[in-house]
Amino acid sequence: MSPLTMYQLVALLLLCLGLFGIAQRRSLVGMLISVELMLNGAGLSIVAASQLTEADAVLGQLGTLLVMGLAAAEATLALSIIVVVAKRFGTTKTREVSTLKD
Amino acid sequence: MELMAKIAFWIYALIILGGGIVAVGSSSLVRALMGLISTLVGVAGMYMLLGTPFMAFMQLLIYVGAVAVLIFFAVMLTDAHGRGDESEPAPIRQHLFALGAVMAVGGVLSWLIMNRPPASSLVPAEVSIEQLGHGLLESYFLAFELISVVLLVAMSGAVLLAWEKRGKK
CATH class of the missing domain: 1.20.5 (Single alpha-helices involved in coiled-coils or other helix-helix interfaces)
Structure with a gap:
């Protein structure tokens, strides 16, 4: 196996773990943790692909940097939404947070 | 890859795998978060192996330094007490559906990765x-x-x- 394939397999492992977590977790914070896993896999895949092939390495690294920035922004917003949900429903379990209006 | 790089790669891969399993499967959210942090550190090590120390540094700074602390605050503010929101096990049906989703996506993508490998250089770009x-x-x-x-x-x-x-x- 070429080095690129191995790095891509690790990134795929991260994606699969995150996907499993997001389908199986029952609280919003747990789902957010899974999303962070998936985003990390994406970043690793981009950097590996740009460092080990003919593609522009600068573009790959800066792209991953932007993905990290977006992940930070996404985490901030998701967390404040979770705090609002926790205040309103008294829980963050996904089964109980199921009404739009009551 | 040389031998040392290979050993380091497998160590980091093991850290990522173990941390990821804890992050996804642990019934306590704080433990899941510790698993997430070790996964992030493992990915930072992979960035070092790929010859991108700047990305490794940013990974530690942004993810471990900022995002993990943010999630800790969320656990605190949403009053996820010791027993946790995940204390009772998920229904078996949910596990099966999750496994099905992972099998579908992982199967297709790993088939593509293994069978259509692009030309890869052995040494990362500087x-x-x-x-x-x-x-x-x-x-x-x-x-x-x-x-x-x-x-x-x-x-x-x-x-x-x-x-x-x-x-x-």
Whole structure:
């Protein structure tokens, strides 16, 4: 196996773990943790692909940097939404947070 | 890859796998978060192996330094007590559906990765930090500015959402 394939397999492992977590977790914070896993896999895949092939390495690294920035922004917003949900429903379990209006 | 790089790769891969399993499967959210942190550190090690120490540094700074602490605060603020929201095991049906989703996506993508490998060089490209700075302020200037706007909007949005008037309680 070429080095690129191995790095891509690790990134795929991260994606699969995150996907499993997001389908199986029952609280919003747990789902957010899974999303962070998936985003990390994406970043690793981009950097590996740009460092080990003919593609522009600068573009790959800066792209991953932007993905990290977006992940930070996404985490901030998701967390404040979770705090609002926790205040309103008294829980963050996904089964109980199921009404739009009551 | 040389032998040392291979050993380091497998160590980091094991850290990522173990941390990921804890992050996804642990019934306590704080333990899941510790698993997430070890996974992030493992990915930072992979960045070092790929010859991108700047990305490894940013990974530690942004993810371990900022995002993990943010999630800790969320666990605290949402009152996820010791027993946790995940204390009772998920129904078996949910596990099966999750496994099905993972099998479908993972199967297709791993088949593609294994059977259509692009030409890979053995040694990662060398990029100096100066080149990165030039790229950030010349070719990709617009993206660089826009990400700061996005971060500012996200920050003010978070403050607005979680705002609580004093004495209203």
